[in-house]
Amino acid sequence: LDPETFAGESRAVINFLADYYRDVDTYPVQPQDLPGCLRALLPDAPPENGEPIDVILEEVRTHIVPALTHWQSPKFFGYFPMNASTAGFAGEMLSAGLNIVPFMRVASPAATELESAVVDWMGKLMGLPDRFLFSGGGGGGVLHGSTCEAVVCTLAAARDRALSRLGHEGILRLVVYASDQSHCTFQKGARIVGITRSNFRVIPTSASSGYGLTSDSVRDAVEADVASGLVPLYLCATVGTTGLGAVDPVRDLGELARRHSMWLHVDAAYAGSALICPEFQHHIDGAELADSVSMNPHKWFLTNMDCCCLWVASPAALTSALSTNPEYLSNVTDGGAGAGVVDYKDWQIALSRPFRAMKLWVVLRRYGGAGMRAYVRRHVEMAKWFEQELKADGRFEVVAPTRFSLVTFRLRPGHEGDGDAVDGLNRRLLVAMNASGRAFMTHFVVDGKFVIRMAVGGAMTEMRHVQDTWELVREKAEEVGALP
Ligand code: PLP
Numbered sequence: 001l002d003p004e005t006f007a008g009e010s011r012a013v014i015n016f017l018a019d020y021y022r023d024v025d026t027y028p029v030q031p032q033d034l035p036g037c038l039r040a041l042l043p044d045a046p047p048e049n050g051e052p053i054d055v056i057l058e059e060v061r062t063h064i065v066p067a068l069t070h071w072q073s074p075k076f077f078g079y080f081p082m083n084a085s086t087a088g089f090a091g092e093m094l095s096a097g098l099n100i101v102p103f104m105r106v107a108s109p110a111a112t113e114l115e116s117a118v119v120d121w122m123g124k125l126m127g128l129p130d131r132f133l134f135s136g137g138g139g140g141g142v143l144h145g146s147t148c149e150a151v152v153c154t155l156a157a158a159r160d161r162a163l164s165r166l167g168h169e170g171i172l173r174l175v176v177y178a179s180d181q182s183h184c185t186f187q188k189g190a191r192i193v194g195i196t197r198s199n200f201r202v203i204p205t206s207a208s209s210g211y212g213l214t215s216d217s218v219r220d221a222v223e224a225d226v227a228s229g230l231v232p233l234y235l236c237a238t239v240g241t242t243g244l245g246a247v248d249p250v251r252d253l254g255e256l257a258r259r260h261s262m263w264l265h266v267d268a269a270y271a272g273s274a275l276i277c278p279e280f281q282h283h284i285d286g287a288e289l290a291d292s293v294s295m296n297p298h299k300w301f302l303t304n305m306d307c308c309c310l311w312v313a314s315p316a317a318l319t320s321a322l323s324t325n326p327e328y329l330s331n332v333t334d335g336g337a338g339a340g341v342v343d344y345k346d347w348q349i350a351l352s353r354p355f356r357a358m359k360l361w362v363v364l365r366r367y368g369g370a371g372m373r374a375y376v377r378r379h380v381e382m383a384k385w386f387e388q389e390l391k392a393d394g395r396f397e398v399v400a401p402t403r404f405s406l407v408t409f410r411l412r413p414g415h416e417g418d419g420d421a422v423d424g425l426n427r428r429l430l431v432a433m434n435a436s437g438r439a440f441m442t443h444f445v446v447d448g449k450f451v452i453r454m455a456v457g458g459a460m461t462e463m464r465h466v467q468d469t470w471e472l473v474r475e476k477a478e479e480v481g482a483l484p
Pocket residue numbers: 080145146147148149183185238240241242267268269270296308
């Protein structure tokens with residue numbers, strides 16, 4: 001690594017990316033190329049001799065960029081946003097440039113301390129109870145790469161806590177509860193930690209509760225399991241579900257979880273960002289009854305991929321499930337080991353890990369709490385505007401309440417006849433909008449109905465992009481045959 005080459009080539013990459021961000025809203029959000037379009041352009045083997053960065057960047061421009069779905073386009077409204085920002089990028093560059101590996105405190109003391117400080121900062125911004133903070137009352141947080149990893153770790157901690165009571169054979173009796181709106185990661189995580197597949201309960205939700213769980217339905221399932229000799233292990237409450245942005249009642253579920261010694265996890269992967277605004281904090285009322293909480297700054301918090309905050313009330317429950325102490329990692333220096341020292345290798349699956357705290361710290365320093373609250377509120381306002389337009393138009397149904405910045409809608413059944421025909425119409429509407437390249441949305445199915453999801457939250461999305469997208473919806477609705 002020669003510092004001069006490093007400076008020159010990094011500048012070239014930054015200039016390339018600055019051009020990309022300047023032009024990205026002129027690109028079709030989703031490419032219309034056929035599968036294999038890039039593969040056909042690539043040689044079968046890597047070059048024998050290295051090539052100049054300019055040549056490589058030119059190929060990125062001509063071969064790769066045209067076949068990308070542009071997640072950073074201001075007209076990208078699919079899935080959930082995956083924010084990039086100047087501060088997020090600066091933090092990522094610092095992290096990549098320093099390239100330290102903070103798996104234990106001794107492996108990079110400042111990185112461990114920054115991580116512990118920054119997860120406390122985030123927890124305070126979101127109004128989490130003190131019990132999840134290092135500085136509060138014995139809890140603490142860690143930065144994972146994804147909610148999926150975080151969930152596996154909490155499931156392992158819950159499993160081991162229960163098995164210390166039941167003995168190892170008890171694993172066949174453990175049951176995990178989630179709703180039909182919970183993220184699929186809970187199902188996958190339960191399998192990974194050895195929960196019998198038939199002991200994963202998917203509790204139905206309905207429109208009457210806004211697609212949130214009701215504690216009665218969970219209680220019925222739990223009591224039936226207890227009556228048949230099974231052991232409730234783990235309950236997932238989601239604040240901002242993936243399909244519809246629904247919210248589960250954290251306090252009610254927390255009380256139920258306590259009564260049955262279940263681990264309660266609050267998954268706020270997307271909507272956790274909104275919880276920094278006091279007007280949204282009622283959604284986590286009762287979080288003091290939870291064992292763990294997670295959210296993804298890489299979604300809607302201006303933090304480039306990847307970054308997931310996981311907080312636990314009992315770090316010991318996590319570390320007793322995950323810690324290993326091989327000789328090659330034992331600590332022969334002073335001041336690195338001992339009680340109270342955080343060794344993040346014992347809070348996660350992987351050993352090696354990037355310096356994610358740098359990224360989140362730069363974001364928080366650069367934009368501050370007030371800046372982030374204003375950012376989130378802007379998107380919520382845009383989503384509300386879009387929702388109002390849908391309602392005023394009369395042809396559309398808003399499927400679930402717009403609690404944050406996700407709007408879920410569909411053309412209503414009208415003269416089109418049966419449900420299949422209406423689904424077909426909505427499917428065609430989504431395909432037509434995405435094929436136009438002028439916006440990108442994704443879909444969901446609830447109560448057997450095909451629903452279009454418009455997730456506002458791009459770092460470069462402005463009101464005019466949302467207004468243009470509303471024009472697109474109307475235009476394409478007419479094109480696919482919705483009656484005026
Ligand atoms: N939970 C919810 C509510 C989500 O919306 C998502 C992703 O969209 C996840 C979990 C998974 O997050 P990750 O991709 O970080 O594993």
